[in-house]
Amino acid sequence: MANLRRGTVEFCVLALVRREAKYAAELGAELGELGLLTSEGTLYPLLSRLRRERLVETTWVESEAGPPRRYYSITSAGRTALSAFHQQWATFTAGVNRLLEEKR
Numbered sequence: 686m687a688n689l690r691r692g693t694v695e696f697c698v699l700a701l702v703r704r705e706a707k708y709a710a711e712l713g714a715e716l717g718e719l720g721l722l723t724s725e726g727t728l729y730p731l732l733s734r735l736r737r738e739r740l741v742e743t744t745w746v747e748s749e750a751g752p753p754r755r756y757y758s759i760t761s762a763g764r765t766a767l768s769a770f771h772q773q774w775a776t777f778t779a780g781v782n783r784l785l786e787e788k789r
Contacts, residue, residue, distance in 0.1 A: 690721060693774075695731055695740075697721050699759055699767040702741060706758035732757060740766055 694716065701707060701715055709725075709732060716722035735741045740763035745753045759767070 690723075691727075694721055694727075695735060696767055696770040696774075698731065698735065698757075699740060699763050699770075702757050703759045703764065703767065706744065706756040708746075708754040708756050710754075712757070735763070738762075 697716060697719075698712055701712055707715075709728060712732075713722060713725045713728050716728070722728060732741070735757075736743060739760055741757045742760050743755045743757055746756050748754050
């Protein structure tokens with residue numbers, strides 16, 4: 686199950702930032718609530734990779750409650766990647782569901 690989670694969490698991050706920019710702690714909390722993130726230690730390397738791949742961009746925003754926060758937002762390349770994943774995911778899950786629901 687961990688490998689399946691690992692392969693999909695990056696697209697879940699893209700889905701979370703497609704409507705509004707979010708900072709890492711927000712992303713970690715939302716992913717955790719959904720059972721998609723077991724450790725925040727895995728989130729930061731993932732966000733760095735998404736930045737390097739130009740799927741997200743960042744801006745620093747001053748915080749009233751402490752140091753500035755880095756907010757992540759989706760890029761057009763990120764939207765394209767998310768759209769492609771969505772199509773592939775629908776096909777993949779439909780196939781898996783068919784197999785799991787087959788009567789023997």
